[in-house]
Amino acid sequence: xxxxxxxxxxxxxxxxxLFIMIALSSSLGTFIQQNDSGSKAVFxxxxxxxxxHEQMYTWLVKTGLADMYSSWWFIALLVLFGVNLTVCTFYRxxxxxxxxxxxxxINRNIFGENxxxxxxxxxxxxxxxxxxxxxxxxxxxxxxxxYFAAEKGRFAxxxxxxxxxxxxxxxxxxxxxxxxxxxxxxxxxxxxxxxxVIFLDKTTKxxxxxxxLDNFDVKYYENSVKPELYRSDIAIVENGKEISKEVMVxxxxxxxxxxxxxxxxGFYPNRDLAFIINTGKEGNLKKIAVQFGQxxxxxxxxxxxxxxxxxxxxxxxxxxxxxxxxxxxxxPAVKVEAFDEKDVSLGYKWVFQNYPESGQAxxxxxxxxxxxxxxxxxxxxxxxxxxxxxxxGFFILGLGVVIAFYFRHERIWVRITDNGGxxxxxxxxxxxKFRSAIxxxxxxxxxSVTKEG
Amino acid sequence: xxxxxxxGISSITYMVTMAVYVAYLIMKKExxxxxxxxxxxxxxxxxxxxxxLRWVEFADTYKLGFFHSxxxxxxxxxxxxxxxxxxxxxxxxxxxxxxxxxxxxxxxIAGMAxxxxxxxxxxxxxxxxxxxxxSNWLLAHATMSFIAYAAFSMSFVAAVLHLASLRLPRxxxxxxxxxxxxxxxxxxxxxxxxxxxxxxSAKAVEGAYKPLYFTFKxxxxxxxxxxxxxxxxxxxxxxxxxxxxxxxxxxxxxxxKAMEELTYKMISVGFPIFTVGGLIxxxxxxxxAWGRYWSWDPKETWALITWLIYAFYLHARYVKDWTGAKxxxxxxxxxxxxxxxxxxxxxxxSGLHSYGAL
Numbered sequence: 134x135x136x137x138x139x140x141x142x143x144x145x146x147x148x149x150x151l152f153i154m155i156a157l158s159s160s161l162g163t164f165i166q167q168n169d170s171g172s173k174a175v176f177x178x179x180x181x182x183x184x185x186h187e188q189m190y191t192w193l194v195k196t197g198l199a200d201m202y203s204s205w206w207f208i209a210l211l212v213l214f215g216v217n218l219t220v221c222t223f224y225r226x227x228x229x230x231x232x233x234x235x236x237x238x239i240n241r242n243i244f245g246e247n248x249x250x251x252x253x254x255x256x257x258x259x260x261x262x263x264x265x266x267x268x269x270x271x272x273x274x275x276x277x278x279x280y281f282a283a284e285k286g287r288f289a290x291x292x293x294x295x296x297x298x299x300x301x302x303x304x305x306x307x308x309x310x311x312x313x314x315x316x317x318x319x320x321x322x323x324x325x326x327x328x329x330v331i332f333l334d335k336t337t338k339x340x341x342x343x344x345x346l347d348n349f350d351v352k353y354y355e356n357s358v359k360p361e362l363y364r365s366d367i368a369i370v371e372n373g374k375e376i377s378k379e380v381m382v383x384x385x386x387x388x389x390x391x392x393x394x395x396x397x398x399g400f401y402p403n404r405d406l407a408f409i410i411n412t413g414k415e416g417n418l419k420k421i422a423v424q425f426g427q428x429x430x431x432x433x434x435x436x437x438x439x440x441x442x443x444x445x446x447x448x449x450x451x452x453x454x455x456x457x458x459x460x461x462x463x464x465p466a467v468k469v470e471a472f473d474e475k476d477v478s479l480g481y482k483w484v485f486q487n488y489p490e491s492g493q494a495x496x497x498x499x500x501x502x503x504x505x506x507x508x509x510x511x512x513x514x515x516x517x518x519x520x521x522x523x524x525x526g527f528f529i530l531g532l533g534v535v536i537a538f539y540f541r542h543e544r545i546w547v548r549i550t551d552n553g554g555x556x557x558x559x560x561x562x563x564x565x566k567f568r569s570a571i572x573x574x575x576x577x578x579x580x581s582v583t584k585e586g
Numbered sequence: 587x588x589x590x591x592x593x594g595i596s597s598i599t600y601m602v603t604m605a606v607y608v609a610y611l612i613m614k615k616e617x618x619x620x621x622x623x624x625x626x627x628x629x630x631x632x633x634x635x636x637x638x639l640r641w642v643e644f645a646d647t648y649k650l651g652f653f654h655s656x657x658x659x660x661x662x663x664x665x666x667x668x669x670x671x672x673x674x675x676x677x678x679x680x681x682x683x684x685x686x687x688x689x690x691x692x693x694x695i696a697g698m699a700x701x702x703x704x705x706x707x708x709x710x711x712x713x714x715x716x717x718x719x720x721s722n723w724l725l726a727h728a729t730m731s732f733i734a735y736a737a738f739s740m741s742f743v744a745a746v747l748h749l750a751s752l753r754l755p756r757x758x759x760x761x762x763x764x765x766x767x768x769x770x771x772x773x774x775x776x777x778x779x780x781x782x783x784x785x786x787s788a789k790a791v792e793g794a795y796k797p798l799y800f801t802f803k804x805x806x807x808x809x810x811x812x813x814x815x816x817x818x819x820x821x822x823x824x825x826x827x828x829x830x831x832x833x834x835x836x837x838x839x840x841x842x843k844a845m846e847e848l849t850y851k852m853i854s855v856g857f858p859i860f861t862v863g864g865l866i867x868x869x870x871x872x873x874x875a876w877g878r879y880w881s882w883d884p885k886e887t888w889a890l891i892t893w894l895i896y897a898f899y900l901h902a903r904y905v906k907d908w909t910g911a912k913x914x915x916x917x918x919x920x921x922x923x924x925x926x927x928x929x930x931x932x933x934x935x936s937g938l939h940s941y942g943a944l
Contacts (some may be wrong), residue, residue, distance in 0.1 A: 385877065524870075530866065
């Protein structure tokens, strides 16, 4: 009885059935957009099935189709798959172990229908040995007859099981990751800090530390709206201690098992912007931070100034008039109004961050260095204690498929009978896959043994 | 010399070569076969030079690290790279199996890939990389995926030829399946080309062309009926004349068994590359860029489905010794999934993995 149950769980048939079931069911989730009540699929289905939109979505939620990759039946399929794989692998382990431990042996009875026989007059034995270079060879002599057995790549038999082991490790790691780990979003405005991660389902979680965004920068390719780089300078604050880090796309940071990724950014219109400005006489600039409407004096002169406007992407339209195109921070500029010592306006000027010479007036200079508080950055915060286990699984799986598919166990048996000068040779072979190429292999052996010289 | 000029030369060469191969199949003259073989090699050499030229241009233009600039980062470049792999496979098969029979089919696939690029007008210029694509895993992931796709497409050709050689009765399910799959494949390619031509003549192409968008927008219920009818006719033609392929194979004494072996072999070559490059490296990259190695994104999911179908094939073939029609039918199904993963997902479903968008 137990054997029957084990046989069932170890069967390749079950595995093949599960392949198809997982493939079919997971394809569903790609057509019905997950966790989205407003997706096209919902409209289409409700239209075709004559249900109201709400009914349809409720039905999708109930069946798990709206979030199917975490629905009980899909997880159950994956668990079945894992059990099948595990049982199957352990079931056959002793058999494989024996195969891996047993070196090839002389076999006097293997030469029959499938072997190749031929005659030659040369020094057959040394030529056979030559051919078998790269194999591990055993030989035996019995009167006028010499027997050879050779093999290579015995380890290749382990490939299938290493592959399966890799998948098992990945499945276990995924299970741990899903149950213990999380991934959520954390949005921070420049100059502020936050410690609350928001998840897709709108629930939140407090982190044991807070993240302060000191500066966000986006760089564009020249003459293009294509971004080249996003960078957030952040500080991680925990118990009054600060650590400064730089987060970029593809270069996340790690802190106590949490990883922080750059995922999104945007413009945050508000009045509390801080403008970092270099100002003074040419060659003697001072760095200051000012806000809208806050007067500052230009060092070394009697003149004062204030920032009256800010444009994130200032450019010229077709008529040559200044216009702000978007909020992508492609060409940020500040409008600076200057006043003389009697507080009489001297006029205004747009100063561009990307063009320092735009703030030149005589030997006075105002450079717009940066603006703080105009942008926000969205980070993904992930926590997965089994992360390293996944990588171990990846490594094992990769190693397994390479061994399983690019190496093979090959065995060759040769018998040489000395018949008064003429040597009768028989050869047989076996390999762990592509058996149909065995005759070709034997033919090669024959060619190399009967070759002159 | 500019890389696009060389790409153009090799594209045209592939298409002309396909015609030469077909002529060879019809007339069975050795000299025509030789010409075809040399033309393929010529196209391949041009293509290789173009590929490296573009690589260098890319690196120069954007001052990226050399390995960050391998030209496989958008649909245009990836399709060209795919065609390159298929043609390399064709040259290998000709040498290994001493037959030029597969040439017509493989250059057809390479030609279709190139034609698809030209018609959908996928942005051809060298485009700067968006930040998410600047990763060393990209080189490994994208390159290996396309090599695997190329191996799978060769297995598809071999599987179709194997199925044809079995001379199944027209009523058999497997026969219907493979002829309809082949018909669908050809129909979709023709449809995309036709749609492009229609959109072009109506001057609806401005900058970016959205495949099939033009036709779908114009079409009423009647239009769809006609379209479906055309599709049905194409499939029926393939269904009706599928047997002819077997006669052609006989003329060139193509062994049914050898085609079955080749199917298995190509899947055996492609599967590990797909596992490591497509799935594992893809997952590592996703983990580095988005913080999750697996997020059931449509592209990921379809890659997994493709992987499962081929895993099914390998278990059936290796453990259960399926060598008949059923196994090759699974190989055909695997390729249908491959195509869907590669192009269908980008056209029909959008997700995180939208870099291949047109």
